[in-house]
Amino acid sequence: MAQHQFLIGKLWLVTLAMFGFGFALVPLYDIFCEVTGLNGKTSEVAATSENAVIDTSRAITIEFLARPNKDMPWIFKPEVHRMTVHPGEIHIMNYWAENPTGQMIVGQAVPSVSPGQAALYFNKIECFCFSQQQLAAGKNMLMPLQFYVDPALPAQFHTITLNYTLYDVTQAWAAQQPTQDNIGE
Amino acid sequence: MSVTTTEPHDHDKQHDHEQEHHDHKPSGIKRWLYTTNHKDIGTLYLVFALIMFFIGGSMAMVIRLELFQPGMQFVEPHFFNQMTTVHGLIMVFGAVMPAFTGLANWMIPMMIGAPDMALPRMNNWSFWILPFAFLILLLSLFMPGGGPSFGWTFYAPLSTTYSNDSTALFVFSVHIMGISSIMGAINVIVTIWNMRAPGMNWMKMPLFVWTWFITAFLLIMVMPVLAGLVTMVLTDKYFGTSFFDAAGGGDPVLFQHIFWFFGHPEVYIMILPAFGIVSAIIPTFARKRLFGYASMVYATASIAILSFLVWAHHMFTTGMPVFATLFFMYATMLIAVPTGVKVFNWVATMWRGAMTFEVPMMFALAFIVLFTIGGFSGLMLAITPADFQYHDTYFVVAHFHYVLVTGSVFSIIAAVYYWLPKWTGNMYDEALGQWHFWCSLISVNLLFFPMHFVGLAGMPRRIPDYALQFADFNAFISIGGLLFGLSQLIFVWGLIKCARGGVKATAQVWEGAEGLEWEVPSPAPYHTFDTPPVIK
Numbered sequence: 221m222a223q224h225q226f227l228i229g230k231l232w233l234v235t236l237a238m239f240g241f242g243f244a245l246v247p248l249y250d251i252f253c254e255v256t257g258l259n260g261k262t263s264e265v266a267a268t269s270e271n272a273v274i275d276t277s278r279a280i281t282i283e284f285l286a287r288p289n290k291d292m293p294w295i296f297k298p299e300v301h302r303m304t305v306h307p308g309e310i311h312i313m314n315y316w317a318e319n320p321t322g323q324m325i326v327g328q329a330v331p332s333v334s335p336g337q338a339a340l341y342f343n344k345i346e347c348f349c350f351s352q353q354q355l356a357a358g359k360n361m362l363m364p365l366q367f368y369v370d371p372a373l374p375a376q377f378h379t380i381t382l383n384y385t386l387y388d389v390t391q392a393w394a395a396q397q398p399t400q401d402n403i404g405e
Numbered sequence: 406m407s408v409t410t411t412e413p414h415d416h417d418k419q420h421d422h423e424q425e426h427h428d429h430k431p432s433g434i435k436r437w438l439y440t441t442n443h444k445d446i447g448t449l450y451l452v453f454a455l456i457m458f459f460i461g462g463s464m465a466m467v468i469r470l471e472l473f474q475p476g477m478q479f480v481e482p483h484f485f486n487q488m489t490t491v492h493g494l495i496m497v498f499g500a501v502m503p504a505f506t507g508l509a510n511w512m513i514p515m516m517i518g519a520p521d522m523a524l525p526r527m528n529n530w531s532f533w534i535l536p537f538a539f540l541i542l543l544l545s546l547f548m549p550g551g552g553p554s555f556g557w558t559f560y561a562p563l564s565t566t567y568s569n570d571s572t573a574l575f576v577f578s579v580h581i582m583g584i585s586s587i588m589g590a591i592n593v594i595v596t597i598w599n600m601r602a603p604g605m606n607w608m609k610m611p612l613f614v615w616t617w618f619i620t621a622f623l624l625i626m627v628m629p630v631l632a633g634l635v636t637m638v639l640t641d642k643y644f645g646t647s648f649f650d651a652a653g654g655g656d657p658v659l660f661q662h663i664f665w666f667f668g669h670p671e672v673y674i675m676i677l678p679a680f681g682i683v684s685a686i687i688p689t690f691a692r693k694r695l696f697g698y699a700s701m702v703y704a705t706a707s708i709a710i711l712s713f714l715v716w717a718h719h720m721f722t723t724g725m726p727v728f729a730t731l732f733f734m735y736a737t738m739l740i741a742v743p744t745g746v747k748v749f750n751w752v753a754t755m756w757r758g759a760m761t762f763e764v765p766m767m768f769a770l771a772f773i774v775l776f777t778i779g780g781f782s783g784l785m786l787a788i789t790p791a792d793f794q795y796h797d798t799y800f801v802v803a804h805f806h807y808v809l810v811t812g813s814v815f816s817i818i819a820a821v822y823y824w825l826p827k828w829t830g831n832m833y834d835e836a837l838g839q840w841h842f843w844c845s846l847i848s849v850n851l852l853f854f855p856m857h858f859v860g861l862a863g864m865p866r867r868i869p870d871y872a873l874q875f876a877d878f879n880a881f882i883s884i885g886g887l888l889f890g891l892s893q894l895i896f897v898w899g900l901i902k903c904a905r906g907g908v909k910a911t912a913q914v915w916e917g918a919e920g921l922e923w924e925v926p927s928p929a930p931y932h933t934f935d936t937p938p939v940i941k
Binding site for chain 1: 524587594598626627628629630632637659666667724726
């Protein structure tokens with residue numbers, strides 16, 4: 221029986237480790253997608269525009285999509301729906317957001333680039349998606365995005381679609397405001 | 406080697422003492438509730454699997470009834486979805502897996518010369534939690550809003566955002582099934598590792614034991630991943646996490662990766678023991694030794710290892726980079742090599758053998774041919790560009806039913822006919838068995854073969870209605886399904902008849918049978934190999 225116990229212990233250990241591995245796949249998957257740029261995940265940090273070489277020999281069409289999540293009451297849309305750019309050129313694009321409700325709402329935009337492999341070459345110098353955005357009741361604003369397409373973008377890509385989904389994160393935001401009374405509005 | 410060679414005298418004394426006590430088994434229901442005997446538990450598993458096979462089969466009948474004609478006739482689409490979902494869950498977790506576990510319980514201790522499984526009390530538990538798992542799952546069908554309807558693959562967000570409250574019961578029942586499988590697998594590994602009779606070294610083990618040993622490792626490696634996945638679905642749905650919800654930074658595609666990381670090894674869990682069964686039956690009825698024993702062992706191990714590297718071939722259409730699709734495509738095709746080794750070994754075993762064609766042999770032969778057809782359609786599905794056409798069509802349904810019904814289920818039926826005389830002490834009715842075989846063979850092909858055609862023509866799976874041009878084939882398929890279901894009643898009739906009596910079987914039962922299980926009398930006594938046999 222003693223020899224059984226040792227083996228059983230090891231086998232339960234494998235079982236537990238694999239249970240943990242299932243959960244470990246969640247952060248591993250995120251890291252993997254971030255490193256490889258797969259799955260259309262763009263970088264969450266601002267890019268610098270050191271690379272000033274503009275490749276005028278080809279033009280890339282950028283399509284802009286924006287939609288609020290079904291639980292998000294904001295009106296949210298891009299100023300234009302498509303734009304033709306040369307790789308390396310820096311452009312600014314504005315998104316219109318309006319809060320038609322009677323209360324302050326905090327929003328967070330999550331980007332997704334299609335085709336996914338182009339995500340690594342879509343660089344954002346400044347983006348409203350880097351931080352949470354607040355809108356008081358009935359107010360509206362223009363939210364800027366400053367970007368350029370890396371000239372190293374492989375030749376097979378002619379069109380890049382950038383999609384923003386806007387989520388209501390008011391509750392999560394409120395939870396992170398410990399001394400709201402002291403700050404005041 | 407740490408086999409049970411220790412203190413034979415001590416063992417004998419204990420054995421003498423226990424003999425009176427053990428044969429004093431409780432009668433009636435208590436015998437089955439409290440039993441720790443591997444043969445009793447094996448029987449329980451097999452009977453349970455048979456009941457589940459008919460419950461899952463009746464759900465398939467509902468599906469085929471609705472699909473008999475185009476248009477909506479009998480059931481609501483939502484109920485149709487519940488039927489496809491629960492049919493899949495019942496057949497995978499309730500019929501095929503418990504049937505293999507039942508065979509393992511019955512045969513592994515007898516094949517390696519052990520007195521019982523290593524952990525008899527845990528064995529009792531791993532069976533007796535199973536009926537509750539399926540009771541929960543089946544009762545959830547009667548909840549307001551119905552049972553699970555998101556497919557057996559329960560992709561997020563179908564199972565998180567868009568599911569009803571029966572999801573909690575689904576998750577709980579999958580947890581119980583998982584615990585049961587893991588306990589069963591640990592038991593199998595410990596038994597094989599520690600309790601082989603003296604002289605039964607690794608490369609002398611029968612292939613059924615080998616394939617189950619490898620299957621058990623697959624089980625303890627992937628069932629916990631499934632348990633983690635259903636837990637994530639549960640917390641996403643009820644506790645505000647967002648593993649698969651993009652609103653909170655999660656990703657629904659991640660669900661598919663985790664699911665198929667479990668799901669692909671799972672399909673080999675359901676076929677490796679079948680390889681072991683066929684490798685036992687073919688040599689017996691060809692009256693030759695198995696050709697290429699060692700290569701069979703290595704092929705099984707390679708299939709098991711490769712099964713962890715191919716999961717994304719279920720997800721080609723999610724949009725993967727070319728490099729990833731190529732990797733998963735070639736890795737998947739590579740599996741055809743060890744599988745081919747097995748098929749050629751079986752054929753080579755029969756070459757110039759003195760073959761007879763009793764029912765187990767007939768089912769084993771049908772297995773080889775029809776499983777190979779399923780393997781070929783699998784190869785077609787592995788080709789990424791082709792998969793874009795076949796994905797989520799009836800071609801996929803045809804493929805996995807060829808490997809699971811004419812593969813796994815046929816092998817289980819073959820195993821039952823093969824070892825039934827050993828279990829009951831009586832020969833089954835050969836004529837009835839042949840009827841069962843021929844009716845099953847014809848109807849199963851009428852049922853599943855036309856699915857290839859409608860699938861290639863674009864009929865999507867899991868949809869209760871279809872375009873008019875698929876009507877004739879679907880009528881054929883439904884008739885084939887009904888006939889296949891009815892054919893299995895012949896099987897039950899034969900089983901009952903054999904359990905009640907018949908021509909007494911000899912210890913060896915089959916002229917060409919070799920192995921320890923054929924050295925004990927038929928029916929196998931309640932306790933076998935209390936003193937380990939000596940293997941030359």
